[in-house]
Amino acid sequence: MTESNSSSGVFVAGTGSYVPEKVLTNDELATLVDTSDEWIVTRTGIKERRIARDDEFTSHMASAAARKALEQSGTSAEEIDLIIVATITPDTPTPATACHVQQQLGATKAVAFDISAACSGFLYAMKIAKRMIAAGAFENALIIGAEKLSAVTNWSDRTTCVLFGDGAGAAVLKKSGEGDGDIVATEMGSDGTLTHLLNIPGGGTACPINSENVDKNLQTLSMLGKEVFKHAVTRMKQASEAVIERAGWSPEDIACVIPHQANLRIIDAIADRLAVPNEKVFVNLHKYGNTSAAAVAIALDEAHREGKFKRGDKIVLVVFGAGLTWAAAAIEW
Ligand code: COA
Numbered sequence: 001m002t003e004s005n006s007s008s009g010v011f012v013a014g015t016g017s018y019v020p021e022k023v024l025t026n027d028e029l030a031t032l033v034d035t036s037d038e039w040i041v042t043r044t045g046i047k048e049r050r051i052a053r054d055d056e057f058t059s060h061m062a063s064a065a066a067r068k069a070l071e072q073s074g075t076s077a078e079e080i081d082l083i084i085v086a087t088i089t090p091d092t093p094t095p096a097t098a099c100h101v102q103q104q105l106g107a108t109k110a111v112a113f114d115i116s117a118a119c120s121g122f123l124y125a126m127k128i129a130k131r132m133i134a135a136g137a138f139e140n141a142l143i144i145g146a147e148k149l150s151a152v153t154n155w156s157d158r159t160t161c162v163l164f165g166d167g168a169g170a171a172v173l174k175k176s177g178e179g180d181g182d183i184v185a186t187e188m189g190s191d192g193t194l195t196h197l198l199n200i201p202g203g204g205t206a207c208p209i210n211s212e213n214v215d216k217n218l219q220t221l222s223m224l225g226k227e228v229f230k231h232a233v234t235r236m237k238q239a240s241e242a243v244i245e246r247a248g249w250s251p252e253d254i255a256c257v258i259p260h261q262a263n264l265r266i267i268d269a270i271a272d273r274l275a276v277p278n279e280k281v282f283v284n285l286h287k288y289g290n291t292s293a294a295a296v297a298i299a300l301d302e303a304h305r306e307g308k309f310k311r312g313d314k315i316v317l318v319v320f321g322a323g324l325t326w327a328a329a330a331i332e333w
Helices: 037-044 058-073 097-105 118-134 192-197 211-215 225-247 264-274 292-305
Strands: 002-004 010-018 022-025 048-051 082-086 111-115 140-148 166-175 182-190 254-259 314-321 325-332
Touching: 010 058, 010 118, 010 292, 037 264, 048 166, 058 082, 058 097, 058 140, 058 166, 058 292, 082 097, 082 118, 097 111, 097 140, 111 118, 118 140, 118 166, 118 182, 118 292, 118 314, 118 325, 140 292, 166 292, 182 225, 192 225, 225 254, 225 264, 225 314, 225 325, 254 264, 254 292, 292 314
Parallel strands: 010 182, 082 111, 082 140, 254 314
Antiparallel strands: 002 182, 010 166, 022 048, 140 166, 182 325, 314 325
């Protein structure tokens, strides 16, 4: 489903991100499973990832990223109307991680809830928040992608454990005023016939937590990597093209493309198919691996703070994840 609404008047007022201190390198991983730095870098582009402390939860990382986004946007926590956390690794099944974040920030008047759309969650949250602000329900929103994937990784499975990491990214959205930017077009989609390609089979009602299921590692991420790869390229290309077309832009207008950070080969394939030069495509997965819902949010914040785009520039965000799900956004900064 694509939506173009240049008069929506909702812009990104500030961004923030947080990653845990502990670095886990490819060489360190090679002491845990039969892999090598060379294999991981060649197949994925990932060199290292961050791992949260045992006492550092998804909400703590989300709040740390949120504080930076609030500061950059000149907004106090008490002013925030809506908090949406996109995550597949909530602190607790209930209440929502967004409620833990609300408490940690002191965002006393906010409405807070989580969404589950895997790696696509941050852009799903962006669209939901944008529509709620544009409809007049709220003045502003704090959207966050936050994950502690190290808690749902099977550390003895070399086909998945080399890919994932922990972190959080956040953005404050506000109603646009004179001279502000705009979230010009958004696209989101899902294909529930492909749930089996990437999932955490255990921990829900279909396969509850018990010692037998935990012994089989069913509470950890499982993936058919090759299949996921093909769909990722196709769907991210389609979603990007949809928002670029609906925004009325051409590829040469775009200052920066910020894709989901899962695999450098996927990112290169998207850049190639969109005819956007590689230097305009932001990549930070070598430092963090795939942090699911947090990945594009962290990348947006880093690209912003590194000056990869400035006020008035046209940027495209595009993501893909379990579900399968995908989403894109065309933003005039
Ligand atoms: N280290 C060393 N060898 C490994 C390995 C590792 N970490 N993981 C797998 N291998 C082996 C396999 O066992 C296989 O060996 P075999 O040929 O003897 O059977 C070989 O490497 C090739 O494996 P394959 O799965 O075909 O590799 P690939 O080129 O498809 O790369 C992925 C694997 C996971 C990197 C790739 O498929 C991918 O990135 N897919 C998309 C994943 C993704 O983006 N997921 C998140 C979406 S949100």
